[in-house]
Amino acid sequence: MADEVILLDFWPSPFGMRVRVALAEKGIEYEYKEENLSDKSPLLLKMNPVKKQIPVLIHNGKPVCESLIIVRYIDEVWKHKSPLLPSDAYQRAHAMFWADYVDKKIYSLARQVWLSSGEEHEAGKNELMGCFKLLEGELGDKTYFGDDTFGIVDVALIPFYSWFYMFEQCGNMSIEAECPKLVAWGKRCMEKESVSKSLPDQHKVYDLLMDLKKKFLAK
Numbered sequence: 001m002a003d004e005v006i007l008l009d010f011w012p013s014p015f016g017m018r019v020r021v022a023l024a025e026k027g028i029e030y031e032y033k034e035e036n037l038s039d040k041s042p043l044l045l046k047m048n049p050v051k052k053q054i055p056v057l058i059h060n061g062k063p064v065c066e067s068l069i070i071v072r073y074i075d076e077v078w079k080h081k082s083p084l085l086p087s088d089a090y091q092r093a094h095a096m097f098w099a100d101y102v103d104k105k106i107y108s109l110a111r112q113v114w115l116s117s118g119e120e121h122e123a124g125k126n127e128l129m130g131c132f133k134l135l136e137g138e139l140g141d142k143t144y145f146g147d148d149t150f151g152i153v154d155v156a157l158i159p160f161y162s163w164f165y166m167f168e169q170c171g172n173m174s175i176e177a178e179c180p181k182l183v184a185w186g187k188r189c190m191e192k193e194s195v196s197k198s199l200p201d202q203h204k205v206y207d208l209l210m211d212l213k214k215k216f217l218a219k
């Protein structure tokens with residue numbers, strides 16, 4: 001029986017994008033179900049009762065939650081192509097360190113740049129740029145964070161490339177001026193079909209995030 005794969009997602013979510021990229025890297029066909037996070041579907045509430053968040057991958061009726069856990073699950077189940085984690089234990093640990101760093105730092109700072117103002121905004125913007133500079137140092141002159149292989153660190157971070165225009169507009173900053181190698185990496189990743197078909201246009205993301213900001217601040 002062919003695998004039934006369903007992805008519960010929300011198009012501007014960097015976490016959902018991670019899973020879209022991983023599924024595309026592996027060439028896995030799946031059913032995409034867009035969630036309205038203001039009116040979550042019974043399926044989402046049933047499949048992720050603890051966090052009630054997207055993304056959720058439903059594989060033959062069984063839910064997998066948390067984007068990086070889903071990416072690792074995809075890599076372990078569909079081993080036939082495009083490994084996302086190194087086979088060497090130490091290299092795998094190194095990759096997971098940086099994927100975890102991205103996971104713990106970037107989104108919370110992204111929200112700070114996106115939604116806050118004044119000193120909190122300035123602090124978020126400066127700390128975010130500091131993280132990008134640290135990541136640029138880790139990348140160095142490699143093609144990808146996984147060296148010649150597009151791997152889990154690349155998958156973890158590339159979704160935020162679609163938020164770069166928002167960062168630059170809200171933060172009044174140039175990521176390219178401060179982190180040219182990171183921006184070049186983003187452009188390189190966007191040349192991969194698995195990435196370009198999974199990430200929305202930066203301006204579309206910006207327009208939606210500005211819309212949502214008005215709603216958040218109006219509450």
Ligand SMILES: N[C@@H](CCC(=O)N[C@@H](CSO)C(=O)NCC(=O)O)C(=O)O
Pocket residue numbers: 010013014015037052053054055065066067068
């Ligand atoms: N650690 C998780 C974060 C998912 C998440 O924040 N999902 C958001 C949408 S994207 O910002 C979400 O589902 N929010 C709805 C809610 O929190 O109620 C992961 O990596 O999958």
